[in-house]
Amino acid sequence: MGDIKQYWFVIRELTGREIKRKYARSYLGILWSVLQPLLFMLVMTLVFGVMFKGSIQNFPLYYLTGFLFWNLFEQISNSVMTVLVDNRDLLLRVKVPKNVFILSRCYTALVNELYSLLAYFPLLFLFGVKPNLKMLLFPIDITLCTFFGLGVGYILSILYVFFADIKYLYSVFLTMLMYLSAIFYPVEQVPMTMQMVINSNPVYCYMLFAREIMVYDTFPTAELWFKIVFWAVGAYLLGYLVFRRRENEVMQNI
Template identity: 45%
Template structure:
């Protein structure tokens, strides 16, 4: 009973921290949380205007093709970049209140999940607008997104530890994300790349989630066995690794802060 009571309290704290993060994010915005809906739509509109003619023949329903990849990428980057600085940002609260440090990371990853839910509202509307019919493979989308969140949380653990001891990690990660984005095939077809680059992209963890979700929504197809293995390994193993590293450095993190 004590364990259940403690986790109930922790869940409450996570919800409160998430609400705080959302309020802080949209504090000076007139539209507030609506930007979670407008951002993917505006990005889709801009990229579609730029690349639609270029990829019209090779990609059917290009706006949805891009929007699907963008939502996965946005969720991952929002989760990891915000969670990376969660411990230094909450230093006063972390040192005064006896809560598990994980809560601060979980709250920021959870915030990215809430942001995704709002974005999916816009996504559902766009599917209707572009006449994308329902396919039973869409029912597996929550599985892909769950594994994405496992991978994001695992990366968040690793980045949070690194950021405490090496502050420059946040700047290096920003540069890495730029390269990572271009290797994730957000706005171009992988088939137009050289064989070597196709291999590089297909080894990219984020592309496994993007391609699986695109296949489910646009083509009604399932991932291959290799892609399933990639998603499971990247998601579960990264989470276990991140959690293990975080536990190992827990005391040192408190001492360093």
């Protein structure tokens, strides 16, 4: 919190630079953050909507809700992983805490997520979902998922400095994790052993929480509450501890 208050201007400037660089030479620019989830939803509905029509109620929203949380986690952890190496020159020239660069990438992912939500909420009501008080829990789910992704990102950012191949290994791991997150298929249709694995997947827990409160008007169970809080707090504390202990060695190996 101290870094955020003291270096908020720097974080905003770094975020603006990241967004401009991401959408450089693009005519639509930041609008792609709105269009991308919609296009993915359209494709997945055409491909899998008929297949799971009888087992997944409101498939487009089921998929889109899961995709938004997967995209948030993937963007945060992936972008934070390379931030120290990507900003090597700035780290050498400017006396700014390394944590500021981490937070700027996290903030960038949140900004992109907020733009994606501009398409999500109108679709909820377009598909007949009525507003309810449970939807007020949605920001809590977003916040906890952000802390989980940030905690993973802290660890990856240190590993990437010492072991660049972690980028490629993590890419393979993300692919596996995505298919174990039940983004586009019902958990009930896989074997019981696989169901246990999926229910232990932190990213799936955040997806499930959001689907219950946003799509199906169901209050999450105490077990699910425990899981999303446990993974967020545990991952963040572990990641920040690893980052603080090894950040002084970064400049020697970057």
